[in-house]
Amino acid sequence: MPATTDDRVDLLAKRCDSDLGDPDLWFRPDGYPHSxxxxxxxxxxxxxxxxxxxxxxxxxxxxxxxxxxxxxxxxxxxxxxxxxxxxxxxxxxxxxxxxxxxxxxxxxxxxxxxxxxxxxxxxxxxxxxxxxxxxxxxxxxxxxxxxxxxxxxxxxxxxxxxxxxxxxGIGGVKADRMVIRFVADAIGSAPENVSPTDAATLVKAVAEKSGRNVTHFDHAIWRFESGRPVNQQH
Structure with missing residues (x-):
């Protein structure tokens, strides 16, 4: 039986909790607010x-x-x-x-x-x-x-x-191959079966559920999948 959207959101949320560490310590994307x-x-x-x-x-x-x-x-x-x-x-x-x-x-x-x-x-x-x-x-x-x-x-x-x-500075998800790969693995699917829209929708849902900034979620996932540190050391 295919997983429901709620099931997939729960699976992705659990993976984020286990892999991405403390959200308060995540590296934040810089962006270019004036350029x-x-x-x-x-x-x-x-x-x-x-x-x-x-x-x-x-x-x-x-x-x-x-x-x-x-x-x-x-x-x-x-x-x-x-x-x-x-x-x-x-x-x-x-x-x-x-x-x-x-x-x-x-x-x-x-x-x-x-x-x-x-x-x-x-x-x-x-x-x-x-x-x-x-x-x-x-x-x-x-x-x-x-x-x-x-x-x-x-x-x-x-x-x-x-x-x-x-x-x-407008919140969102860049559902590139890194984010798709993370989402697919979390929900038990193959990356080719997860569209950019599906990946973005699930990441947004997890961010909303946790009350966190969706852009920060996206950046943390991207850093994790690309082998970069996700959390800043204090």
Whole structure:
């Protein structure tokens, strides 16, 4: 007999209790509360990549902006697009960040740099130029922005959109392969039988049941599955 949703929530909650330690000691995700640019870059660069490569992209962008006298920590979408214009386009931007990875393994797939550029364009067209715009947007505006985002090459699943929101400070779950693997193991299923939506729904349910921040739950699970320490030592 298939496990009910309540059963799966209970199983996942038990696994979180046993594997993730004291929630008060969890490492907290940093995010970029004042930089829509860094939210866009990090979320799209992170797909199918080791996080060190993402950090390198961010570091190159931050250093480039510093050399210009700018501040990446407060960059909006317009500032990000300005760097593409100055450099000559996505190809040159990819070279500046030393990351020429494509959006997928499909032949001829565009660069992640091109997807970053397109996502910034789409957000601006939706009237979202800053994290302030995003955090204060009406639900209908957010939904339109999501539709625009998932139209960008390589972003159709919506995983990077959810991560983008989390980086900007809107609670959620980035149901990537790490989170799916943890959830699947906890509920006794194979990862291929757990969709990103299912994984996100179950993690959100556990967070609500425990009264904890769902983004913090997501981050703790990701750290555990990627072999990083989950709890800060005091």
């Amino acid at each position: 829509l640019a860094l939210c866009i870059i990090d979320s799209i660069a992170s797909t199918g990549a080791h996080y060190n490569s993402v950090k390198n992209v961010l570091r190159h962008y931050i250093e480039y902006r510093q050399a210009q006298g700018g501040n990446a920590d407060t960059d909006n979408a317009g500032a990000l697009l300005g760097t593409f214009t100055e450099l000559g386009g996505p190809q040159q931007w990819a070279e500046m960040t030393n990351n020429r990875k494509p959006t997928s393994t499909s032949k001829g797939a565009p660069l992640k740099a091109a997807a970053i550029h397109e996502a910034a364009v789409q957000l601006r067209e939706q009237g979202i130029n800053s994290t302030y715009d995003l955090l204060n947007a009406a639900p209908s505006k957010i939904e339109e922005a999501k539709k625009a985002w998932i139209s960008v090459p390589g972003q159709r699943s919506g995983i990077t959109w959810n991560y983008f929101l989390m980086l900007a």
